[in-house]
Amino acid sequence: MHVGPLDINFIIKILPNLLLGAVMTIKLTFFAITFGTLIGLLVALAKISSFKILRWFGGLYTWVIRGVPLLLQLMFLYYGLPFMGLTLNEFTVAVIGMSVCGGAYIAEIMRAGIQSIDKGQMEAALSMGMTYPQAMRRVILPQAYKRLLPPMGNEFITLMKDSALVSVICMTELLRAANLLQNATFRPIEIYVVAGLLYLIMTTFFTMVVNRLEKKLAVSEGD
Numbered sequence: 001m002h003v004g005p006l007d008i009n010f011i012i013k014i015l016p017n018l019l020l021g022a023v024m025t026i027k028l029t030f031f032a033i034t035f036g037t038l039i040g041l042l043v044a045l046a047k048i049s050s051f052k053i054l055r056w057f058g059g060l061y062t063w064v065i066r067g068v069p070l071l072l073q074l075m076f077l078y079y080g081l082p083f084m085g086l087t088l089n090e091f092t093v094a095v096i097g098m099s100v101c102g103g104a105y106i107a108e109i110m111r112a113g114i115q116s117i118d119k120g121q122m123e124a125a126l127s128m129g130m131t132y133p134q135a136m137r138r139v140i141l142p143q144a145y146k147r148l149l150p151p152m153g154n155e156f157i158t159l160m161k162d163s164a165l166v167s168v169i170c171m172t173e174l175l176r177a178a179n180l181l182q183n184a185t186f187r188p189i190e191i192y193v194v195a196g197l198l199y200l201i202m203t204t205f206f207t208m209v210v211n212r213l214e215k216k217l218a219v220s221e222g223d
Helices: 008-047 054-065 068-083 092-114 120-127 134-170 174-185 189-220
Strands: none
Touching: 008 054, 008 134, 008 174, 008 189, 054 092, 054 120, 068 092, 068 134, 092 174, 120 134, 134 174, 134 189, 174 189
16 A cells, blocks of 8 residues: 555565664663763763872763764774774674763763762761762762753663664664665665654653653652
């Protein structure tokens, strides 16, 4: 059945392949946001550390990673590292590249969130005998995470869309699945329309999840 330029029967035929690509996109995003958050937390703590060398390293990391396009980072990892004797598979390169890039942005989000907490909170915790790590874990971070949720949600959505870049290293996520189907069938309209709709569905779903969490946190704060 045709609806304008769209062939519904053809869409039904290609949908399973595109859904597999969408699953891989979600998987990559999950790993990237998980490892990126760990990297971001460590770098954020380094940037607010009292040790100059740690602040310098944190600043250098965010400056370099945020200043170099993710696409170039992926191509360096995939095509450049083999010349240095290290060959990684597509999935590993994709996760490392997205995590390292996402970590630089998450570090700035976390640094701003931590520094938004009144300094008196840390001083009070230290005066009660807590060590700095204990005060950070028990006092500062639990307060900061509520403020971090909106920008972290935005970063999650950004990483999901940026995952399309890993198609350049032959990683079969949603965009590459669409490209492979297009090369095999020469039917770009249906393929890219459906791929676009799948991206829209995924980003809309996770946006709704983040918004719901924000509302719950707002209610709990009101209580």
